[in-house]
Amino acid sequence: MPAEPPERDVPDPSGAGGGTDSAEQAQRWHSTTYGRARRPAAGRPAAQTPGREHRLAELQRPTDRATDRPAEPAPRDHAPRPDRPRRRPRVRRRRVLAVLAVLAVLAVTYPVALAWRGWSSVDQIAAASPGDRPAATPGTTYLIVGSDSRDGLTPEQIAQYSAGGTDISGQRTDTIMLLHVPDSGGPAALISVPRDSYVPIPGHDRNKINAAFAMGGAPLLTQTVEEVSGLRIDHYVETGFGGFAQIVDAVGGVTMCPATAVDDVRAGLDIPAGCQSMDGTTALGYARYRYTDNQGDFGRVQRQRELLGAIVSKAASPATLLNPFRAFPLATAGGNAVTVDEGASITDLAGFLRGMRAATGADGISMTVPVSDPNYRTGHGIAVKWDTEKALAMFADLKADDTEALRSLTS
Structure with missing residues (x-):
């Protein structure tokens, strides 16, 4: 004390x-500190001892009851809090990181969900050739078939698509194409095979290639193409009347630019010349008509490739893919419209879509099997005779995965 x-x-x-x-x-x-003498430090004067008034003032200062220490003076209103400059950047960083995390999750889950929505609706069938098959060739070759079968269509849909009436049964092909996606880094190639091409069909002598599909379905058509070309067909993709129209409607229509007006009763088509937006029904008629086309089936296969390019381009556009209200219905419609071989996977279907986009783009190759006689008379009616030398050269280039060499056949 x-x-x-x-x-x-x-x-x-x-x-x-x-x-x-x-x-x-x-x-x-x-003169002392609390009654004890205090020696001043050497070389400096002794500190002045606080007087009674000073000690009383110290005792009267308010204290913090929790710590028994003198309370800190309240900060002035205009003085900024020392911790605010540190907290604000930290809060902003946390918000930015949270937004980036959400975007990263969406970037992964959105395309996966979209792909799964489409793939879950796809049908798979046995389409592999039943005979001796060619050896595996580099690159990936898809056989694409547009079926004109009326199976599954209601009478109203048959009338809407001008599909020829209810008395038509069985399966036929309106479209046959080969899509080759090379491993060599060359351009993807989309090649039309005229459906009236006169070729040998295994077990059925020579006939129009369209007859192979009618007689033996996808397996016999695959076998026919493999034996006549020497190519190994890796995957099979098929769509029908209704599916094609539904895909066009799902992408919001496509813009096509016919050079002349078209009035074709059999295809249910009556359109003016010039660029115009086509819905599913109109686009289907545009892809099918040939009787009023001076080029016949050759004009039709060219339009079919153009239409496929327009559909793929619009389906792959950011305006479609980034809009879930359009992308998910498109995935569902596309899945319902497509049938693939039983050995295909979701990765193979994705490769097909990428290949279609590349083949119908500016750097892709779009062509028809070289023909020497479009009006070749046979015991099965007027058929299409290939230019044997050029056709064999084309297939040899595909077998060698040298798609760049095909440009000499398209010039």
């Missing part, structure tokens, strides 16, 4: 000079 100052009123026990001595003692006490 600090020493208390001597009482001035207590007389000196000796009885002599009590008052003077008391005053001197009090003076000496105030």
